[in-house]
Amino acid sequence: MQLQYLDKQDPQIAEAIRHELKRQQNVIELIPSENFVSLAVLEALGSVLTNKYSEGYPGNRYYGGTENVDVVENLAIERAKQLFGSEHVNVQPLSGAPANIAVYLALLNPGDTILGMDLSHGGHLTHGHPVTHMAKIFNFIRYKTELDTGLIDYENLRQMALEHKPKLILVGYSAYSREIDYEKIKNIADEVGALTMADIAHIAGLIAAGVMKNPVRLFDVVTTTTHKTLRGPRGGMIMCKAKHATLIDKSVFPGFQGGPHEHNIAAKAVAFGEALKPEFKEYTAQILKNTKALEATLKNHGFKICFGQSDNHLLLIDVTPKNITGKEAQNLLDTVNITCNKNMIPNDPRKPMDPSGIRVGTPAMTTRGFKEADFAEVGELIAAAIDNKDNPAGLEEVKKRALTLTAKYPLYPELNNL
Ligand code: DSN
Numbered sequence: 001m002q003l004q005y006l007d008k009q010d011p012q013i014a015e016a017i018r019h020e021l022k023r024q025q026n027v028i029e030l031i032p033s034e035n036f037v038s039l040a041v042l043e044a045l046g047s048v049l050t051n052k053y054s055e056g057y058p059g060n061r062y063y064g065g066t067e068n069v070d071v072v073e074n075l076a077i078e079r080a081k082q083l084f085g086s087e088h089v090n091v092q093p094l095s096g097a098p099a100n101i102a103v104y105l106a107l108l109n110p111g112d113t114i115l116g117m118d119l120s121h122g123g124h125l126t127h128g129h130p131v132t133h134m135a136k137i138f139n140f141i142r143y144k145t146e147l148d149t150g151l152i153d154y155e156n157l158r159q160m161a162l163e164h165k166p167k168l169i170l171v172g173y174s175a176y177s178r179e180i181d182y183e184k185i186k187n188i189a190d191e192v193g194a195l196t197m198a199d200i201a202h203i204a205g206l207i208a209a210g211v212m213k214n215p216v217r218l219f220d221v222v223t224t225t226t227h228k229t230l231r232g233p234r235g236g237m238i239m240c241k242a243k244h245a246t247l248i249d250k251s252v253f254p255g256f257q258g259g260p261h262e263h264n265i266a267a268k269a270v271a272f273g274e275a276l277k278p279e280f281k282e283y284t285a286q287i288l289k290n291t292k293a294l295e296a297t298l299k300n301h302g303f304k305i306c307f308g309q310s311d312n313h314l315l316l317i318d319v320t321p322k323n324i325t326g327k328e329a330q331n332l333l334d335t336v337n338i339t340c341n342k343n344m345i346p347n348d349p350r351k352p353m354d355p356s357g358i359r360v361g362t363p364a365m366t367t368r369g370f371k372e373a374d375f376a377e378v379g380e381l382i383a384a385a386i387d388n389k390d391n392p393a394g395l396e397e398v399k400k401r402a403l404t405l406t407a408k409y410p411l412y413p414e415l416n417n418l
Pocket of ligand 1: 033096174
């Protein structure tokens, strides 16, 4: 990897970067929120745009010399509008949590009630988990899924909305694998006079490509990160109806953030440009096929898939019937070059640092070129690793098979041996 300046000036950091490249090349990456950006995105991220301050918005900045960052930010906004069909876009949120917080602070007052999904049912920390600062400011109430169908319990959600009169109803999840009925949520919100917000961080790429339902035209506000299925740099974005534009923009800056990270916004623009191409639709369709292939193999091996099945890019698996915990499974899979994350399952009796489940997803390895047969093999490897958890020779065999798969689809070969 070409790190000519770092090699001379800071060899420790250069070495860590090289090791991370090797790690990414040699593992089957199944964390559903991770992906591999293009070299063009990496180039934009490492550009001189990182040097520039530009508080404000294109055409209306507090600093001089912003003519080039205005071009960059306008391109990011226009491409995002085209991708999602949004009336207004703010590309400045530094990531998903700041995007969500900026929306709450824009549209609500302290003490207002927000109805969001329970974390163990697939929700997200920033949707009002008691450990977050937002839970001290707003009154979060949590709805759940139906355990028998795996679907959101819309009738219960409606009853909760009627009882608690939320100002905002929040959908969008980080471990929930089913499609969302946005129309139903919108109807409930209209019945109680609530605003609607969807956090589509995980499925943004699938929505942009049209392989999952799009809430952007229906909902008041939609937030997302840009680095998951959307395959851009780490970052956030807010889309909203034109009537909320001023409040949202003022909330992001100057309300909550300072200078936008224009190198990152440039990388977002590059990724949005990639997502507008026909190949991206093929990529997202392949993500869905690959998830189904992985799901089928894991079901054949007796794994319990939470919510019944997956309609998107991820699977939440209760591993406890296999006499292993989520933490043990994550650590075991690490030893055979398969990376996933431990995860709470609905109504989990265990604790977050050693829960009952693992969460796996297909976006990253689909980027590398994996097809259904490869993901069927991944399912076999997960099952074989857990079956052989006390058999070092068996685990060694699984690791060899994992390395065969990663070698078949090289990652960033252009960066090797430079
Ligand atoms: N950390 C992200 C995820 O893994 O889902 C969400 O914030």
